[in-house]
Amino acid sequence: MTLRKPDETRHDWTVAEIEALFELPFNDLLFCAARVHRQHFRPNEVQVSTLMSIKTGACPEDCKYCPQSGHYNTGLSKEKLQEIEQVLAQAKAAKAAGASRFCMGAAWRSPTAKDMPAVLTMVREVKALGLETCMTLGMLQDDQAEALAEAGLDYYNHNLDTSPDYYGDIITTRTYADRLNTLSRVRQAGMKICSGGIIGMGEQRRDRSGLLQQLAQMKPHPESVPINQLVKVEGTPLENADDLDPIDFVRTIAVARILMPASHVRLSAGRESMDESTQALAFMAGANSIFYGDKLLTTDNPDIDRDKALFAKLGIVPEHRAEPSPGPVGGPSVPRSEPLFYDAMAN
Ligand code: SAM
Ligand code: DTB
Ligand code: SF4
Numbered sequence: 531m532t533l534r535k536p537d538e539t540r541h542d543w544t545v546a547e548i549e550a551l552f553e554l555p556f557n558d559l560l561f562c563a564a565r566v567h568r569q570h571f572r573p574n575e576v577q578v579s580t581l582m583s584i585k586t587g588a589c590p591e592d593c594k595y596c597p598q599s600g601h602y603n604t605g606l607s608k609e610k611l612q613e614i615e616q617v618l619a620q621a622k623a624a625k626a627a628g629a630s631r632f633c634m635g636a637a638w639r640s641p642t643a644k645d646m647p648a649v650l651t652m653v654r655e656v657k658a659l660g661l662e663t664c665m666t667l668g669m670l671q672d673d674q675a676e677a678l679a680e681a682g683l684d685y686y687n688h689n690l691d692t693s694p695d696y697y698g699d700i701i702t703t704r705t706y707a708d709r710l711n712t713l714s715r716v717r718q719a720g721m722k723i724c725s726g727g728i729i730g731m732g733e734q735r736r737d738r739s740g741l742l743q744q745l746a747q748m749k750p751h752p753e754s755v756p757i758n759q760l761v762k763v764e765g766t767p768l769e770n771a772d773d774l775d776p777i778d779f780v781r782t783i784a785v786a787r788i789l790m791p792a793s794h795v796r797l798s799a800g801r802e803s804m805d806e807s808t809q810a811l812a813f814m815a816g817a818n819s820i821f822y823g824d825k826l827l828t829t830d831n832p833d834i835d836r837d838k839a840l841f842a843k844l845g846i847v848p849e850h851r852a853e854p855s856p857g858p859v860g861g862p863s864v865p866r867s868e869p870l871f872y873d874a875m876a877n
Contacts, residue, residue, distance in 0.1 A: 539791055543746050548739035551785045556777060560815055563784035566791045567816035575849040576841070577794050577819040579631040579664065580624035583827040584652065585611045589637035591668075591703045593691075595728055597763040597828050598637035604765035606828055611636070614651055621656045624823060627834055628848055632656050633664035633687065633724075635827050639704070640669040646677060653681040664724060664754075669704070669712045675719035685754060686716040687724040693740025696733050713748070723752040726798065729782050730760035730774035738782050746789040754819065755786055755793050759800025761829045776808040780815050787816025794819040802830045810844055818849070 551559065567573055587608035588600040597604040621632045634652060641649060649667065657663050665678065666687035678686065690713075691697070694706045716723055725748075727741045745752055759779055762769050779800075786795045796819035797812045824833045832840075841847065 539751065540789075541747050541749050541751075543743055543789055545736065545739045545743050548743055548746075548785060548789065549735060551788060552735050552739060552781055556781070559781060559784045560811070563787040563816045564814055566788050567818070570792045571818055572849075573818075574844075574846050575818065576813065576846050577631070577796075577849040578629050578822040579633050579796075579819065580620075580627070580629040580823040581633045581635060581821050581826050581831075582612075582617065582620045582624075583609075583637070583825075584617060584634045584649075585609065585636035585638065586828060587637055590639050591701065593701045594767040595691075595700065595731055595760055595763075597761075597766060599766070602765050602767065604763055611645060611648055614648065614655060617652050618655055618659070621659055621661060625659055625661055627823065629661070629822055630848070630850065631662035631664055631685070632659075633666065633685075633821075635666045635687070636668070637827075638668040640671075641667045641674060646674060650677060650681040653678060653683045657682045657684075666724075669708055670715050672715055672718070675712075675715040675721070679719040679721050683721055685722045685724045687754075687756070688712050688716065689726050689728070689756065689758075690741055690744050691727045692731060692733050693737035694744065695740060696731075696737040700731060710744075717748075722754065723748070724754035724756060724796075725752040726754075726756035726758065726786075726796065728758045728760050728799075729779055730771060730800075731768055732771055735778075739785075742782075742786055742789055745786075751790040751793045753793055754796060755790055756796040756798035756819075757783055757786055757817070758798040759804065761799050761802070761826070763829065776804070776811075780808065780811045783812045783817050784815035796820065799826055799829070799831075801832055806840055806843070809840065813844065813846065 587598050587606045589598045590600055592601040593599055597606055624632050653663050662684045664685035664687055665683055690709055692700055697706045713723060713725060725745060745755060759774055760771055762771055783795060795817050797817035821831055822837055825831055
């Protein structure tokens with residue numbers, strides 16, 4: 531195995547260049563993406579995160595894909611913010627099952643001042659279990675981002691979801707600029723960014739390129755890039771969206787991998803309805819993170835035994851944390867340590 535430095539990463543991809551990647555013959559695209567993947571990561575390791583919904587339903591936002599929006603009747607029961615004991619019990623179970631990161635999600639437009647103390651306690655106590663922490667709570671103000679960083683939050687998830695051009699067709703209660711502002715507050719506070727999107731909402735290839743361009747423009751790139759396949763939930767405006775061609779989904783993963791070579795690209799929502807071959811192709815295309823555990827936030831995910839069997843079949847092992855979590859939080863962004871480059875097959 532040769533160890534070497536990463537190729538230079540770019541932040542200036544044009545939409546036309548990204549569309550050209552999408553149009554490559556599938557084998558060429560996959561080969562390119564797999565090569566980039568091997569230059570930056572051990573190709574048979576996949577990071578494993580577990581999700582928990584800490585506050586479910588009745589969200590004031592109108593995201594057309596989301597079962598938790600209060601604008602649609604999806605039959606979901608509205609729940610209050612979970613108690614800390616409940617969160618810790620699930621975090622311990624996730625750790626025992628092999629997860630290295632625990633992601634807590636709330637159906638909020640943004641957290642209120644009243645919510646913050648309980649949320650900060652969750653960060654501190656989950657982190658004390660030896661897990662990486664991630665939260666997704668909606669839009670943040672500066673002081674909220676700083677407080678989360680101070681409490682030790684490693685990652686903040688805030689997806690751009692689609693291109694700037696298509697955004698207004700999917701969400702009308704906030705703007706793309708709102709989203710970008712929160713992401714810059716997260717970065718400013720020194721946390722790692724988890725940001726990606728959803729494929730299969732009726733968007734065109736140009737929109738997928740526009741989304742990936744926005745993500746690749748960030749400096750540094752988001753450390754984690756979740757690519758979700760739309761989970762079609764009855765009662766949401768997108769319940770009858772056209773089925774996504776699995777090849778188009780895998781192409782999106784491959785292009786994300788090429789644009790953001792050193793980021794973890796997550797094969798995120800949608801695995802429950804995905805066959806093993808599509809998932810295997812997604813790993814080949816450079817996906818190296820998944821949600822692990824029977825539930826996402828409110829919808830189903832493959833159960834752990836099924837994922838264990840898939841990993842065994844493919845020779846994939848869970849990635850172990852390579853570095854300690856960022857030190858004194860609240861400070862500047864912690865520079866990414868240079869990863870090891872698994873180069874045995876790269877050339
Ligand atoms: N309310 C916060 C927000 O929107 O940022 C946090 C929770 S929200 C459920 C987090 C993400 O879940 C969304 O940005 C979206 O990417 C994803 N999501 C929601 N519903 C989905 C669905 N039906 N299929 C795939 N992804 C979905
Ligand atoms: C992300 O990109 N996908 C996750 C997580 N980040 C928060 C959420 C998927 C939600 C799927 C629909 C549900 O289970 O409610
Ligand atoms: Fe609310 Fe987030 Fe769902 Fe949008 S995606 S409705 S903001 S929970």
